[in-house]
Amino acid sequence: MARKTGSHSEITGPKVRAAALNLFAHHGFAAVSMRQIASEVGVQAGALYLYTKDKQSLLFDLMRAHMDELLAAWSARPQRATPLEQLEDFARFHIQFHLDRPDAVFIAYMELRNLSEDNFAAIEALRRQYEQQLEQILEAGRAAGVMSVPDTRLATMAVIAMLTGVNTWYREGGRLSQEAVADIYWDMVRGAVGA
Incomplete structure (x- = not known):
């Protein structure tokens, strides 16, 4: 059977991922069926398997794409010289990157439990x-004497949790701009690491 006009993989594949991202973020992975995703895209449920092996693979691909994009965006930034400047860059980058992708962030943190063991790893x-x-x-900040953290691993997890938490309450058009939020959070991060 011939493929329908407009159902090219470079068009439909991204539509499948975008529909799954939206549905998983708003209804939860477990509550979403492949039929719902297909309906959102406007294709038959069986057609989805041209673009993904199964729902688990789709979830994994969304999470991996988010992490790959995050790592690539951070690596592409120019590195400033001092640990304090680098920490400020990290804090501001993390907030900006994540606020621009609320659905991907929600899935990346809340749907880990639904990954298979290998995909989770x-x-x-x-x-x-x-x-x-x-x-x-x-x-580096501790070694240079400009930061005071008794356990860098614990401090790392605490700072990331604090920065990612912005996504749970921030709304565009609210009382604070993204830049104002980043300024305030940068002050809190600096205080949290004794800088």
Whole structure:
């Protein structure tokens, strides 16, 4: 049977991922069926399997794409010289990057429990790679005597949790702009690491 006009993989594939991202973020992975995703895209349920092996693979691909994009965006930034400047860059980058992708962030943190063991391990390795960026900054700051953290791993997890928490309450058009939020959070991060 011939493929319908407009159902090219470079068009439909991204539509499948975008629909799954939206549905998973708003209804939860477990509550969303492949039929719902297909309906959102405007294709038959069976057609989805041209673009993904199964729902688990789709979830994993969304999480991996988010982490790959996060790591690439951080690596592409120019590195400033001092640990304190690098920490400020990290804090501002993390807030900006995550506020621009609320659905991806929600899935990346809330749907880990739905990954298979192998997929979970792969995503955790990518998360650890990102966390190590901050941990290295904190270790350099401690070594230079400009930060005071008794445990850099714990401080890393605390700072990331604090920065990611912005996504749970921030709303565009609210009382504070993204820049104002980043300024306030930068002050809190600096205080949290004794800088």
